[in-house]
Amino acid sequence: MAFKRPTRHSPPRPKGLSLSFSSKKPLSLGLDIGSHSIKICEFRRTSGGGYKLVALGSALMPPDAMEDGALLDPDAVAKTIVALIRNLKIKEKRVAFSVSGYSVIVKKINLEVMTEAELEKHIHEEAEQYIPFDINDVYLDCQDLHTNTEDENRTDVMLVAAKREMVDGYLNMLRSAGLKPVVVDVDAFALENAFEANFGLKDNIALIDIGASKMNINILSGGVSTLARDVVLGSRQLTEQIQRRFDLPYEEAEALKIGSRPADDLQADVARIFKETCRQWVGEIKRALDFYASNYPDAPIDKLVLSGGGSRIAGLAELIATETRVPVEIFNPFAMAEFNSDAIDPAYLKAIAPQMALAAGLATRPVEF
Ligand SMILES: Nc1ncnc2c1ncn2[C@@H]1O[C@H](COP(=O)(O)OP(=O)(O)OP(=O)(O)O)[C@@H](O)[C@H]1O
Numbered sequence: 481m482a483f484k485r486p487t488r489h490s491p492p493r494p495k496g497l498s499l500s501f502s503s504k505k506p507l508s509l510g511l512d513i514g515s516h517s518i519k520i521c522e523f524r525r526t527s528g529g530g531y532k533l534v535a536l537g538s539a540l541m542p543p544d545a546m547e548d549g550a551l552l553d554p555d556a557v558a559k560t561i562v563a564l565i566r567n568l569k570i571k572e573k574r575v576a577f578s579v580s581g582y583s584v585i586v587k588k589i590n591l592e593v594m595t596e597a598e599l600e601k602h603i604h605e606e607a608e609q610y611i612p613f614d615i616n617d618v619y620l621d622c623q624d625l626h627t628n629t630e631d632e633n634r635t636d637v638m639l640v641a642a643k644r645e646m647v648d649g650y651l652n653m654l655r656s657a658g659l660k661p662v663v664v665d666v667d668a669f670a671l672e673n674a675f676e677a678n679f680g681l682k683d684n685i686a687l688i689d690i691g692a693s694k695m696n697i698n699i700l701s702g703g704v705s706t707l708a709r710d711v712v713l714g715s716r717q718l719t720e721q722i723q724r725r726f727d728l729p730y731e732e733a734e735a736l737k738i739g740s741r742p743a744d745d746l747q748a749d750v751a752r753i754f755k756e757t758c759r760q761w762v763g764e765i766k767r768a769l770d771f772y773a774s775n776y777p778d779a780p781i782d783k784l785v786l787s788g789g790g791s792r793i794a795g796l797a798e799l800i801a802t803e804t805r806v807p808v809e810i811f812n813p814f815a816m817a818e819f820n821s822d823a824i825d826p827a828y829l830k831a832i833a834p835q836m837a838l839a840a841g842l843a844t845r846p847v848e849f
């Protein structure tokens with residue numbers, strides 16, 4: 481199976497809103513298998529060409545089921561997915577999921593302009609000069625971004641390589657859960673897809689998803705991904721530090737962190753842990769922005785868009801805005817979607833929306849079959 485980029489991303493990329501793209505191809509379920517929770521989202525197309533949210537939900541990931549993006553306990557994960565799908569009464573079996581972590585490499589390379597067939601051939605023959613893996617051990621995919629550099633005979637190509645063993649682990653797990661995986665994406669691109677489906681990709685934006693154990697940064701300039709980076713930092717760090725600092729079990733530390741247990745006299749210490757960790761995250765974000773600014777000095781970033789459970793930390797958006805001097809928004813991947821408020825509680829939807837970004841991006845993918 482190859483990584484399938486969204487068909488509407490096929491160059492030349494249509495500018496502006498993609499909600500009304502004419503394709504009548506069906507959509508698959510969007511499944512985001514995160515290290516903290518599994519998120520699922522299902523859309524249906526509306527007659528106006530938009531999306532209607534018909535199902536969404538999440539379930540906690542079984543403990544120690546995943547490490548560095550790879551599945552350690554596929555049976556437990558499959559059971560959790562089956563139960564979640566049953567609870568949500570979802571009938572659709574086709575599923576889109578995404579991967580990230582050490583076993584996935586996303587790299588932009590500059591090549592001579594060539595046809596699609598020549599590009600495929602070149603990548604398969606020359607991949608080893610771009611990626612540190614044995615070519616036989618990876619699934620490879622590439623996409624010509626059609627961005628001319630100074631030289632019109634050259635173009636930028638996005639190359640994706642993912643270890644077969646890791647991807648096959650997901651495919652087998654999903655099949656054992658009775659599902660039909662039809663799309664494999666990369667987290668950073670699923671995020672981009674979710675944003676594009678709602679707001680288009682006109683601006684220069686940095687999409688930043690802060691999960692439990694990783695942060696995905698995807699910086700887009702005029703609709704094209706210029707930098708996609710995974711950083712092994714996330715909200716679990718906070719829980720672990722609270723655990724260590726106060727010698728607490730995981731659940732209690734987690735409750736303190738998300739504010740469901742009052743911190744009382746621990747408040748000052750908890751606040752210090754938050755501040756130090758959030759500064760580390762801001763440091764990573766600034767590094768990515770600096771890298772972007774040095775390569776695209778004439779296209780300054782218009783805004784940062786935060787998602788993931790980590791984005792729910794009170795004061796984080798303000799801290800990032802102050803430190804980077806760029807406006808920060810919290811991502812609502814359902815901003816443009818219709819939904820039935822009798823079936824989906826608007827308050828729940830609002831609260832969970834930033835964590836659903838990847839699942840929503842995956843669920844807007846048209847599938848070929
Ligand atoms: N209000 C909150 N304040 C701080 N952290 C929160 C809050 N709500 C949720 N979180 C944290 O967000 C994390 C879960 O976010 P998310 O669902 O985006 O992670 P994930 O996708 O499972 O993980 P990853 O993408 O890193 O594999 C957990 O660590 C959880 O404690």
Ligand SMILES: [Mg+2]
Binds near residue numbers: 514691838
């Ligand atoms: Mg995540």
